Amino acid sequence: MAAYPLSARSSHGNLPAPTTPAPRDGEMSLVNLAARQRMLSQRMVLQTVLATRGSDLHLKAARSSLALFSESHARLVDTPRHLDVAMGERIRTTYQGSAGVGPTIDAFMQQVERTLELAERQSPRVEEALARLVEITDGALDALNTATTAFDQLGKAKSETLMKELAGIVASIQTVAREAKVVSFNAQVMAARAGQHGREFAVVANVLSGITNEIDGLSLQAVSLAGRNR
Template sequence: MLDDASTLERPREDGFAGVKLSGDVFGALINLSGRRRFTSQRVVLYAVLASMGHEGAVATARETLAQFREAHLTLVEGKGGLPGVFCAQLRDAYFGVLQGDRVIRDFIALAEAALDAIVGGGRGAPALLDELVRSGTALLSVLNGLTLVYEEQSKRHAQLQKRQLQVMMGDIKTIAKQARMVAFNAQIVAARAGQAGKEFSVVASSMTLITGEIDDLVHEALNGALAA
């Protein structure tokens, strides 16, 4: 069984501070959130088939429910490099307005009760199954909403990474420009020194060429970042 929701709610700062995120991590989170949609409906389908006496349907329903539960726990608590609830928007979606965590837990409990009743031939099995079907339909909108939050946070993270890259490249460009000025001034000093400064002049000229190449590379990188 899932732990109480209150044990999963951890205070975090808004944004991504202290959380290791990447495009691959967001891809995994979005896929896992999408998997909950698929597995939730598969649970309902095989519960219905189980009520009709289809062989193996109960086992498949229980296995799928376990996958659904595991995906939810991973997304809320974090596991295998995935961060769990890492921002205010997700915290609100799971424990605030959308109440995603409560809705999902209620669905899991209802599915377990319905499957137990079907296996035991209980008189309440049909009513529980009807409730599960209705719950599964309502659950879809909640799961869609949760997946949308992950997609929005992924876009936000990509935009943040782009801005950080632009700032970093801008800093490198400024440093390269300053280094080029130093090298240019060094060439002037070397020229004034005559024969004694000839060797130093060669080094200064090389510095000018290198900083020029750095400037060109940064310019290309900045243009690429802006076009992305």
Template sequence: MKQWTHSSREEVSAQTIGQLINLSGRQRMLSQRIVLHVLLASYGDGAALMVAKDCLSTFAQTHADLVSGDGPLTGVFSEALRQLYFGARNADESIQRFIAQANQAVSCLESGMTDGREKTDALVVQGTPLLELLQEITLAYQQEMRSIETASLKRQSDIAERLGNISMQANIVALNARIAAARAGQFGREFAVITTVLADIMKEMDQLIHSVVNAHSDNEAPPRSSAPLPGRHIRADHAFQ
């Protein structure tokens, strides 16, 4: 099984992480169904054995998808997830061990071997710690989602701030142009019309920027600074002298 994929967090969409959260959450439910139905099967419930086999198959395939990123998923795409799955926590090994124990228990019960109850008891012992581990994995994906959303809002806020500074400089240039047109008298009338249109465009651009900034405020994004960028101060009364 592939243990590391090279997709970076920036390449992973929020929609994909939402799918990963749903899958990891479903793994918790499946693990408990596997333990419960293997236990029921150990008491002679044949239907429970079939349910346990189906759940185990889905559980094993989903874990492979989460780790290796087959298909549309991204696998282990961050250092935090890599440490969780393959680092000190070693979640991958624990989950693979649970899958192997569940398969052994199912095989023993299916074939009527005498140690089926022993294998079942060993599986039941693993149920609670595995559930805690799967909860930890789900929380890790949720943290990745929060990190991506925060980074996205930060990028949007930076773009809004840059556009705001560009708009400010453009307004200053338009003002200087109107001053120059006024000084030119009748020779600057056509130029004055152009500067008026430019001012209207800048006004519309400011309105769009304000709408973006307000949207960020609603989402508790970092506030946008109104200060101009360093080194870009322009004196309107000296620009065309």
């Protein structure tokens, strides 16, 4: 690995400016949060490299990125507590199973922190720490990719479950609509038989018929929507 010579700490110079901090978690979906971790990991490595060259701005930016990365990692690892047993176990295994990615990601965060501490002290050992960080970065990216894939599969599974529930609701609505049509038809027949005395009854029957037609239309839209989201 090429050496990155230490220089006097500076907030200026020709070093590229730190990138704008990533947004906080907020309402970000789990799969997007997991994917953002990959971006943050690469950003941290670049910021850390520049911090070892004497940039206080990048040292501060790297610490900010590390804090956000650690916060997001904790949220992702805690996800199983908020899922059903089967889905929760899949995520737990991804991070903490025998081949889990948790230890790899933890080691990466610890190495970033150690390198930044040495850079801040301008320690001669910072080059060794930086070399180690670069060495483990590919493994960390692989681990983060594995985690992202797990959350992507989780999202798809939840979507499929939701679509099945929606299909069941639509089927129930269609059943009610069919029964209402039968009632409407019978009411129209009875109104016709009643002649002049059945006019008001006929109006109600026609309104009911119109409502059932609207229900049919909405049901078809729901079925179409469910199909597009499969």
